[in-house]
Amino acid sequence: MADIATEQQIxxxxxxxxxxxxxxxxxxxxxxxNFIDDLDIDSLxxxxxxxxxxxxxxxxxxxxxLRNLKTVKDVVNFVQNHEAAAKS
Amino acid sequence: xxxxxxxxxxxxxxxxxAFGDYRPARIVTNxxxxxxxxxxxxxxxxxxxxxxxxxxxxxxxxxxLGAHAGGKALAGSGLAPSDIDLVILATxxxxxxxxxYAPQVAHRLGIDAPGAFDINAACAGFCYALATASAAVxxxxxxxxxxxxxxxxxxxxxxxxxxxCIIFADGAGAAVVAASDSPxxxxxxxxxxxxxxxxxxxxxxxxxxxxxGQAVFRWATTAIAPVAVEACERAGIRPEDLAAIVPxxxxxxxxxxxxxxxxxxxAVVADDIxxxxxxxxxxxxxxxxRMIERGDVPSGAPALLVxxxxxxxxxxxxxxxx
Numbered sequence: 001m002a003d004i005a006t007e008q009q010i011x012x013x014x015x016x017x018x019x020x021x022x023x024x025x026x027x028x029x030x031x032x033x034n035f036i037d038d039l040d041i042d043s044l045x046x047x048x049x050x051x052x053x054x055x056x057x058x059x060x061x062x063x064x065x066l067r068n069l070k071t072v073k074d075v076v077n078f079v080q081n082h083e084a085a086a087k088s
Numbered sequence: 089x090x091x092x093x094x095x096x097x098x099x100x101x102x103x104x105x106a107f108g109d110y111r112p113a114r115i116v117t118n119x120x121x122x123x124x125x126x127x128x129x130x131x132x133x134x135x136x137x138x139x140x141x142x143x144x145x146x147x148x149x150x151x152x153l154g155a156h157a158g159g160k161a162l163a164g165s166g167l168a169p170s171d172i173d174l175v176i177l178a179t180x181x182x183x184x185x186x187x188x189y190a191p192q193v194a195h196r197l198g199i200d201a202p203g204a205f206d207i208n209a210a211c212a213g214f215c216y217a218l219a220t221a222s223a224a225v226x227x228x229x230x231x232x233x234x235x236x237x238x239x240x241x242x243x244x245x246x247x248x249x250x251x252x253c254i255i256f257a258d259g260a261g262a263a264v265v266a267a268s269d270s271p272x273x274x275x276x277x278x279x280x281x282x283x284x285x286x287x288x289x290x291x292x293x294x295x296x297x298x299x300x301g302q303a304v305f306r307w308a309t310t311a312i313a314p315v316a317v318e319a320c321e322r323a324g325i326r327p328e329d330l331a332a333i334v335p336x337x338x339x340x341x342x343x344x345x346x347x348x349x350x351x352x353x354x355a356v357v358a359d360d361i362x363x364x365x366x367x368x369x370x371x372x373x374x375x376x377x378r379m380i381e382r383g384d385v386p387s388g389a390p391a392l393l394v395x396x397x398x399x400x401x402x403x404x405x406x407x408x409x410x
Contacts, residue, residue: 043302047309048345
């Protein structure tokens with residue numbers, strides 16, 4: 001069974017992706033932050049982030065699901081849950 | 089009977105002799121749109137990258153737009169109308185499905201009785217038409233081809249739908265393709281995804297353009313860069329050797345994503361969408377004409393063209409700048 005990324009690893013990876021795509025400093029990306037209200041990330045940037053996250057974590061985040069992921073923690077949890085399912 | 093039929097001698101290659109463009113006179117700014125739909129300049133610029141677009145007048149249709157651009161390309165090529173024996177017109181926004189518009193554009197330009205037909209590959213239309221023209225010249229089916237992309241998207245827009253009326257616009261671009269000793273139009277890489285037919289669609293004859301923006305954005309920012317890179321490989325050009333990348337002007341953020349993924353550090357990236365909006369099958373020759381006019385790209389340099397859109401259809405090829 002492949003290694004499952006820890007919550008912290010997913011958070012770090014996600015912060016790096018967000019820094020790459022929208023130029024928000026990694027320190028700003030904390031679990032409780034809301035993408036739209038706190039980080040000012042729009043829906044198109046979210047699609048780019050979701051695609052990059054898929055490349056990095058191997059978890060697809062479809063548009064239907066993406067709509068419901070409001071905070072950084074939502075994405076981390078989604079990746080963690082689906083990563084476990086994909087690799088177990 | 090033995091040995092099969094006689095066929096024409098093949099040409100070594102085909103190249104573009106000249107490009108031409110036509111932008112309707114009327115400029116519509118974001119502020120003007122914000123007067124009638126709930127949107128604003130900042131939102132449009134940040135999401136789509138458009139500052140203004142051109143909208144054709146009532147007296148300008150596919151034929152008029154296409155003939156303007158075609159006439160300019162023809163003049164730039166140094167050929168006479170009588171030298172053209174094939175006209176291919178790409179459009180997805182024609183007033184009516186019949187007759188085709190290529191014969192009328194040819195007639196307007198004084199091109200006598202050429203082969204003439206329209207193609208519909210939507211926003212990829214120009215790249216499909218250029219590939220078809222190149223193949224026709226190399227196979228000896230035509231000597232000189234006028235390729236036109238002409239779009240009047242405004243006549244298929246719901247001007248109360250803020251998700252589409254801020255994006256699409258009108259215009260035409262054209263190229264003259266001729267035989268050459270060394271190939272100046274590389275192999276086309278083309279394909280489609282018919283399962284996604286409903287992502288960009290005019291569903292019925294009495295409806296307007298509808299688009300699932302997010303799904304199209306995801307597709308365009310992931311599926312298209314590999315197609316563009318493959319077109320470079322097939323032409324024997326490294327992406328870092330490209331002088332220009334001319335993607336269909338769909339959305340500035342899609343354009344930037346494609347360019348970023350291609351890692352072509354020295355290439356000028358077309359951004360004509362800022363002034364011209366999304367003109368579908370006309371956007372690539374419109375953008376390239378302006379880049380050539382401004383001196384952004386030197387003659388003979390390799391440029392990557394990639395079109396993608398409704399169908400979903402896509403196509404890419406490397407050409408040498410005329």
